[in-house]
Amino acid sequence: MGNQYLDTGWFMMVLTLVMVSLILYNISRAHGGKDLYIRRISGLNAIDEAVGRATEMGRPVLMVPGLSASVNAKTMQAINIFAYVTRVAARFANPIMVCCADATVLTVCQEVIRDVYQQEGLADQYDVDSVRFISDRQFAFAGGVAGLILREKAAATFFLGEFYAESLILAETANSVGAIQVASSTELTQTPFFIAACDYVLIGDEYYAASAFLTRQPVLVGSLIGQDWCKLAMIAMILCGTTFNSIQQRGTTTTEHKEGKWVDLPKERLVLAKDTFFSRLLKADPEKNIKLDPPREKLPPDQLPSGGPAGGDK
């Protein structure tokens, strides 16, 4: 049974399950009504200020949920934050615009934004065309949104989600019309460009913490604390691994693990990084020639596949 996990190793599987249970445990803890602490995230306090300023100027708030090819966790997170922004904007009766780069994202945005207006009792204010599809082609999208920003003179812009090279086109264009900008890219390579061109930037994990901070939903707060526990667990593991490796790599060895078996070395040598206990735990060495014992029976002739995607290893 254990053999099946040889290509990945059992340890990482257990670790993943531990992480998942830490998160689930904290969600249930938060559900129990415990009041849990989350620290301030500076970029998020700017949301109300940005929308307020847009209202003063009478210009729209523009939101872009990134360039994801279909809805996924990253866009859902952006949409959750946009729901909050829209709520604030709706209360001020400020026009909004959501520019989507994918039809599935558009569907979710339509649904969520309309819900927000309905919950606020402002269903008549909702304009279907405020959530629009621009293009699913990266630079056509960038060109289209840049054009919209310039013509509509957006007063506040929110770029949250998966952004790639177009990040700076959007951010600099918005900067040139004097918009106040809150941005975050799940692509770390784009973060420095947002830092250079935008007013507030959510870095890395702050993005995933944002919805918990804004809405204080127990599930989200609990999950965020669970994530913190996971990070602490990782820190502990890294420290533990470093200590272990430091000790182990001071010694020598006469055997090494190769293709799932221990083999003798011709000469004693220093312990290498790949020989260490932790390395074998985290990067299991796939065992090549596993034999099945006893062999399987063959399929009856009428059920034989004639080739094609019937899969499995080899």
Next chain:
Amino acid sequence: MAMDQQAAPLTLAEKLQSLPKPMIYGILLVVATIPLFFSVKLPNKCIDPSIDFYAQAMKLPDGSKVIICSDWTNSTRGESKGEMEALLRILMRKNIKFVLLSIGDPQAPQVAKDTIREVTSAEELHGGKHYKEFEDYVNLGYFPSGEGTIVSINNNVRSVAQGKKDFPEGSGPKDALQSPVFEGIKSVSDFKMFFLVTASSTNRTVLERLTNCPMMYMVSGVMVPENTSYYASGQLKGLCGGVKGVYDLENLMEVGINNPGPGQITSDKYKGESIPGWPGKTNTGKGTAYYLALHFTLALLIIAVIVGNLGMYLSKRRAN
């Protein structure tokens, strides 16, 4: 903007801090253009990821088989095409057959094929072999579901090619699996290397899912830091990043590694080994053509940043 600021003439410090954008853009345009008209061979120092890339590619047995996943289109032509050209030159000179596929963009296979055609006709001029579609490389085309495709490649590479048609020169479509490239291929580990030429996030798609074949990436400059991390952890055997990586490869193809002579490139990692180059053949391409202009544009950026900071420093001193 405050009115009185416009009335009063700007001081030098203020001027330095607020150069008009069109002026900066104009200078950049000029600086990026003029060096293109001059061909100058610049001195260079090859970095380790490029050296590893070259060495590992050169260590592939002649006539072996590899997979090229090409995920770039014309929008990143400046970097990716140079990378692709360098890779193809190495593979073609070593007579390595390859499977071509794309998980990044529907247009990528066509762009890759155009590049293959250009490189193979350039190679023919120097007595190189003419690479024929279907015979020497097989094009599986574009796969819309990248994640699933890589999982399938990892599990059963033949299932991915099942039902795909390739178009040999001058005849109708044939089943890709009948191509000589797939001869004797049972699983992905029968391919000696998986090359990914990409300018998009497919690097992670592959990294997370492909475990049964060694990998080397050719990525655009923006992706270098991220992928250096995978190179450092050994997940990638070599890495060619951006136009600098291409320039490195072009130099390496000229002189090889640890070969005495002019412009010698030495590497401690391959000490005692000598990996040949191909002096006399066409090794230079986009890397050499663009490297000079890149110098000037980078220098311009540095100057712009210095000018801005100088202005800020001057105005601070005045305020004090």
Next chain:
Amino acid sequence: MDYSLLKQFVAVTATVGLYSVLYKENKFYRFWEHVFLGLASGWALVILWTDVLKSGWYEKMLGASAADGNTAVMGYWPYMFLLPIGLMAYTVFNKKHNWLSRIPIGIILGLYSGQQFSAWMTYYGPLLNDSMKPIVPNTAEFFHPATVVPGTVYVSDALTNLIALLTVISVLTYFLFSFDVKSKVLHATSTTGRWLLMIGFGAIFGSTVMMRFTLLIDRMYFIWIEFVKQGLLHMK
């Protein structure tokens, strides 16, 4: 004028049109922007069939015959169920039944989220491993000598590894959200974490600049060398 020159001419005009926005928003840009958007969505509709639905759905659903007329690939009819599922999304504009659009979205999100566990495992295992480098040297030598013995941890390596370890940990600490940063140690670590992040971002900026400038240089090469010099003036 031959075709390839015409094609280049059109491309150069469009490029100049898009560049004109750098000066200011103008009608020339607006024209090319709308052409761009139109072509892009037209192309999306073309590849929707030719690259996604035809091979991924339609042909699998109908199967195929071999040259001799026998069935080569069986038709797989359950694929037909996907059409009504996809169509459910179109209820989103309907006030009463819009919830149906959540079903296809639910399937997509479900398929996505189910993959996250294995993706996390395969991705972070090697990275965790690589973050555990030894921080105690096993030799007194400081720098790498000419020949490096495999497995030797030189003092400089150990120092570098230590700094790398501290970096990972202080950055991770910076992203702890549920702890009060009033604690002095935690505050110091997370401030350091932020500074170290800036080093990381600075380095990313530096290497990205290279690519962006290369693309501009490539465009200039296209306009001036390929179009003007080689195309119009027939110079080599």
Next chain:
Amino acid sequence: MNLFLQVDPKSFWNAPHGSTELTVKLFAAFIIGIGIAVGLTFIPAQLRKWVVRFVTFGAGLFYVLFWIFPRPISRAPTDAPRGAIEGMSFWIADSQPVIMTLTNVIAGFMIGLGIYSLLRVHFSKIAKQQRDWAFSAVLVISMLLMVTLGYADFLQRQDPANFGLADQKNWGLVNYGKDLLFDGLLQNMDAGMFSIVAFYIMSAAYRAFRARSIEATILLVTALIVMLSLMGVVEFMWSGAIDSISKDNGLIQSFKLSAISGWLKGTIQTPAIRGIDFGVGIGLLAMGLRLWLSLEKTGGEA
């Protein structure tokens, strides 16, 4: 038999190409599908949430099983499973190629929504002759041209008799038109728009890269060092200068530009990015978990 195993052998779930059986089953499937969709509209409001949850969970469950269930080893295509557990593991392995296409196909059917949204905006502009309506007309015309020429070209190339189209000599008007629109315009506009980023980098760096605070200074200095190290000439001269001071002194040698920038990348940048990445990974894992189990309310509450 496996519902998701789409190849032979013959089972209930497939039928020969072009047979009446296939046509009937396809038709029946479509009617049943529509029937289910219509039937769902009668579901009471409080159950709707559960339908969506169930569907999401079911879809996610497949990949969770794919991950956690033992994989078949040393399996030949003709092997029969040796029991229920292995039967399940064969089933999962066989189903994966089909499941992997679902997202794309379903998302593919939804693209019409995007196009509808786009056309709605522009047609209403044209109809009301609002400001810039002419540009909206340009958009619609270029879209129609692209669709028409794109499909016409595709259909021509589909015909095996037309393999000569790979050579430009044999092109007709349609092929030239499609090539001009796609290769000449669309692709080059992509490249053009992308290269605009270079200008914006210039202005953003000039405006924002001021040594105002410690953080900004750190960012600025690192960026400068890395940029200098990318300039082969500077690097070459710098290392020449270092070598002229001492060729053997390890300390002096490590002040080479490439050494500094390499050290910065390896020692600080990579671990820093990794640190963020660990956090992001956990965030993504948690978000995936919440989505799979439908734990969070989309849109949130005030």
